[in-house]
Amino acid sequence: MKLSDTNTDRAFDYGYLLGRIWPYIKPVMFRIIIGVALAIPLGLLDGAVAFALKPYIDIVINGNTFVYKGLTLTRDILAALIPWVVILLAVIQGVLKYLNSYLTDWISLKISNSVKEDLFKKLVYLDSKFYDENTSGLVISRFLSDPDTASRSIVDSIKTLITAFTGSIGLIAVLLYNSWKLAFVGVIVLVCAFLPMTLIRKRVKRVSNASMVVGSGMTTNVNETYHGNKIISGYCLQEDIYLKFKAQVRELFGLSMSLTKRTGWLSPIMYFIASIGIAVVMVVGNHLVITGEMSTGSLASFITSLLLLYKPIKTLGSTLTNMQTIFVAMSRVFELFDLQPEIKNKENAKELQEVKNNITFENVCFEYEENKPVLNNVSFEVKKGEIIALVGNSGGGKSTIVNLIPRFYDVKNGSIKIDDTDIREFTLTSLRSHISEVFQDNFLFSGTIRQNILMGKKDATEDELQQAIHAAHLDDFINTLENGIDTTIGERGASLSGGQRQRVAIARAMIKNAPILILDEATSALDNKSEAIVQKALENLIKGRTVFVIAHRLSTIKNADKIAVINEGQLVEMGSHDELMQIPNGQYKYLYEMQFAKSDLEHIQ
Numbered sequence: 001m002k003l004s005d006t007n008t009d010r011a012f013d014y015g016y017l018l019g020r021i022w023p024y025i026k027p028v029m030f031r032i033i034i035g036v037a038l039a040i041p042l043g044l045l046d047g048a049v050a051f052a053l054k055p056y057i058d059i060v061i062n063g064n065t066f067v068y069k070g071l072t073l074t075r076d077i078l079a080a081l082i083p084w085v086v087i088l089l090a091v092i093q094g095v096l097k098y099l100n101s102y103l104t105d106w107i108s109l110k111i112s113n114s115v116k117e118d119l120f121k122k123l124v125y126l127d128s129k130f131y132d133e134n135t136s137g138l139v140i141s142r143f144l145s146d147p148d149t150a151s152r153s154i155v156d157s158i159k160t161l162i163t164a165f166t167g168s169i170g171l172i173a174v175l176l177y178n179s180w181k182l183a184f185v186g187v188i189v190l191v192c193a194f195l196p197m198t199l200i201r202k203r204v205k206r207v208s209n210a211s212m213v214v215g216s217g218m219t220t221n222v223n224e225t226y227h228g229n230k231i232i233s234g235y236c237l238q239e240d241i242y243l244k245f246k247a248q249v250r251e252l253f254g255l256s257m258s259l260t261k262r263t264g265w266l267s268p269i270m271y272f273i274a275s276i277g278i279a280v281v282m283v284v285g286n287h288l289v290i291t292g293e294m295s296t297g298s299l300a301s302f303i304t305s306l307l308l309l310y311k312p313i314k315t316l317g318s319t320l321t322n323m324q325t326i327f328v329a330m331s332r333v334f335e336l337f338d339l340q341p342e343i344k345n346k347e348n349a350k351e352l353q354e355v356k357n358n359i360t361f362e363n364v365c366f367e368y369e370e371n372k373p374v375l376n377n378v379s380f381e382v383k384k385g386e387i388i389a390l391v392g393n394s395g396g397g398k399s400t401i402v403n404l405i406p407r408f409y410d411v412k413n414g415s416i417k418i419d420d421t422d423i424r425e426f427t428l429t430s431l432r433s434h435i436s437e438v439f440q441d442n443f444l445f446s447g448t449i450r451q452n453i454l455m456g457k458k459d460a461t462e463d464e465l466q467q468a469i470h471a472a473h474l475d476d477f478i479n480t481l482e483n484g485i486d487t488t489i490g491e492r493g494a495s496l497s498g499g500q501r502q503r504v505a506i507a508r509a510m511i512k513n514a515p516i517l518i519l520d521e522a523t524s525a526l527d528n529k530s531e532a533i534v535q536k537a538l539e540n541l542i543k544g545r546t547v548f549v550i551a552h553r554l555s556t557i558k559n560a561d562k563i564a565v566i567n568e569g570q571l572v573e574m575g576s577h578d579e580l581m582q583i584p585n586g587q588y589k590y591l592y593e594m595q596f597a598k599s600d601l602e603h604i605q
Contacts, residue, residue, distance in 0.1 A: 014327070017327060017330050017331065017334070020330075020334045020337070021111075021150075021151075021154070021330065024111045024114050024115055024151065025111065027110075027114075028107050028110050028111065031103055031106065031107050032107055034103060035100055035103040035104055035107065036162055038096050038099055038100040038103070039100055039162040039166060040162065040166045041092075041096060041166075042093060042096045042097060042100055042166070045089055045092065045093040045096075045170070104156050108151065108154075108156055111151040111154075112147055112148055112151035114151075115147040115150070115151045115333065116143075116144065116147045118337070119143050119147060119333070119336055119337070120143065122336065122337060122339060123139070123143055125341055126339065126341050127341045127342055127343040127408070127409070128343075128403070128408040128409060129342060129343075129368075129409065130339070130341070132368070135217070135220040136219070136220055137217055137218065137219030137220025137221070137222075138217075138219075138220065140219050141219055142332065142336060143336065146329045146332045146333050146336075147333055149325065149326060149329035150326055150329040150330035150332075150333045151333075154323075154326050154330065157322055157323050157326060161323075171305045171306075171308055172187065172305075174301060174302070174305040175187075175302055175305050175306065178294070178298040178299070178301050178302040178305075179285070179288065179293075179294055179298060179299075179302055181284070181288070182281050182284060182285055182288070182302055183302075185277060185280055185281055185284065188277075189273055189276065189277030189280075192273050210255050214248055214251050214252045214255065217248050218245065218248045218249070218252070221241065221244060221245050221248065222245075225241055277306070278303070278306055278307070281302065281303065281306060282303065285299045285302060285303065286299075342410065343407050343408070343409070343410055343428070344428070345427050345428055346424055346425060349425060349426060349427045350425060350426060350427070351426065351427055351430040352418065352426040352427070352430040352431050352433075352434055353430075354515075355384055355418055355419065355434060355515045355516060355546065356384065356419050357383065357384055357419050357420075358381050358382060358383045358384060358418075358419065359381070359382045359405070359416070359417070359418055359516070359546060360379075360380075360381045360382075360416070360417045360418075360420070361378050361379055361380050361381075361401070361414070361416055362379055362414050362415050362416075362417065363377045363378075363379055363413065363414035363415075364377070364378045364379070364401075364404065364411050364413070364414040364415070364416060365377060365378075365411065365412045365413040365414055366397075366400060366404065366409065366411050366412050367412055368409075373569055374397050374400050374569050375397045375400055375401065375411075375569045375570075376569045376570050377414070377570070378397075378401065378414075378566070378569070378570065378571050379414075379571065380562075380564055380571060380574055382546060382548070382562065383546075383561075384515075384546055385544065385545070385546055386546060386547075386561040386562060387542065387546075387547040387549060387559070387560045387561050387562075388547070388548055388549070388560060388561065388562040388563070388564060389549050389550075389551065389557045389560035389562070389563045389564070390402070390548065390549070390550045390564050390566055391550075391557060391563060391564070391565055391566070391588065391591060392565050392566040392567045392572075392587075392591075393567055393568075396566045396567045396568060396569065397566050397568075397569045398550045398566050399520055399550060401548070401566065402437075402518045402520055402548050402550065404416055405423070405435060405516070405518065405548065406431065406432050406435045406437070406518075407423060407424070407428060407431060407432075410424065418431075433514065434514050434515055434516055435514050435516045435517075435518065436456070436508075436509035436512045436514040436516070436517050436518070437509065437517075437518045437519075437520070438502070438505050438506055438509050438517075438518070438519050438520070438538070438541070439505075439520045439521070440520060440521035442501055442502060442504075442505035443492065444489060444492055444493030444496070444501055444504060444505070445492075446488075446489075446490060446491045446492075447488065447489070448483075448485065448486045448487060448488055448489065449474075449478065449485050449486070449487055449489060449504060450465070450485045450486055452489070452493070452504055452508060453465065453468060453469070453485075453504060453507045453508050453511055454511070455508055456468075456507075456508040456509060456510070456511040456512035456513075457511045457512055457513070460511050464511055465485075465511065467510075468507040468508075468510040468511040469485070469507055471506075471507070471510050471537065471540040471541065472503045472504070472506040472507035472510055472537045472540070472541075473503060473533050473534075473536055473537045474500075474503045474504065474507055474537075477500055477503070489504075499533060499534055502534045502537075503533070503534060503537050506534070506537045506538060506541050507537075509541060510540070510541055514545075515545055515546060516545065516546050516547075516548075517541065517542065517545045517546070517547045517548070518547075518548045518549075519538065519547065519548070519549040519550065519551060520550045521550050521551060557577065558577045559577075560576075560577070561576065562574060562575065562576065563575065563576065563577060563580055563588060565580070565587050565588045565591070567587060572587055573586055573587055573588050580592075
């Protein structure tokens, strides 16, 4: 799946979204209930000041006496009591707000982390085709940013909605207490104020998806700038890279402003409708006060409550707009969960226990893109313990052949067999545990040399570790390091030279001790001195294994049991070095004479 093709068709199917997010909400439901319980009084307390205005104006300001069921409160008592009540309620509200914020952050992070963990687990099991089709920026954006938006923001938004809603309920209760006639006008105004919310959903979805694609492009640009800094400097590409990023920033700005332009009118419209309501309330309220149906304090309390409703109205409006973005992000997250790797275990797959006899390619066809064949009916056999060298023109399909053996990709037609059993019959774990790889640009992880080598066998003994280091000719280099094997090598092994990285990779393959070995241009990027050391390490690694080697080094190819010449996706010649050299006008002979003769002469000298 190309992540840029996301459609978020179910972004506003709220039942579906709730059902998908529920497994992450369920474990923290108790805390959510507590948070909701705290949000209710937190919102209701917004109406406390407005409610206190009625007795304050009617009794304290106008000098009346409050009598209720034998309880008499004089002007002086209320004048002293009401300010302290207001302060007490403010303290209570502050404590509730702190507790509510703490709970919300805890719940949000917990849900977000759980979603990220499961998404990352999904990510590491996706196959090579997924990484071929999607940029690093898009993957980072979809697997890190979207879960944050969807998981962390949803709880905070729900809390805000509950607080604002209960605040509105509390204030509406004050309105009803003071005058049900005016309250009816106020509620009608509120309903009208929220009607425009129904018009913005599709606009939010379109802009959110477009912004995701552009934002991920910016991340990719930064990623490429970091890893390709030498190329950028060497080819003086700084201005080009900058202009590309500048264009992306401006495109994202345009999308953001497009959303603002189409939704920014929402709050002003809501304010305008609310203002009409207040104006009507003031006209009707004045009439009620004049006719004696309503006290001055009641009108003041009512108007204050209505004005205070501005805050929850504004909060509800902006939160509901944000919720649309959250639902789109949530829909994108669940699209990721629905991704299925194309390379997976067959039902009832069996364990590969041992490579006993041979590895066979039978009429193998493969293509990365539809109707663009890379391999066409390739057939050959490699016996256990043999070395087969793959040679041919660049782009002919050599690397594709070795990538099919551990099932980084699956064949389109034909089959690859180990001991007459199709490799698709084996579990991926058991198949890949029998294969080691050493590539031209081996990936080392941030951490120590020890940690990188032990990735080949996590439970290796110290003796096994030292044997692998010795066989990979790493001991002299490691002895020069202050922290030895526990030296941190930086991201991608940046602190090591090319030859040192290769030898760490060889040690990793050595300690894995797999019977099948793939060497893909393992020495082609090295200088002569480094290549000589790495070659000695490879000779130790090759012993006793079935080896597929793609290499330009003459000695490795000449000593191979078989040499397969792959051109334009086809096997055109196969045999030993001596056999292929006897073929008149043979392609191997031509490659040898054109590309290897000079190297052979230099090697002899």
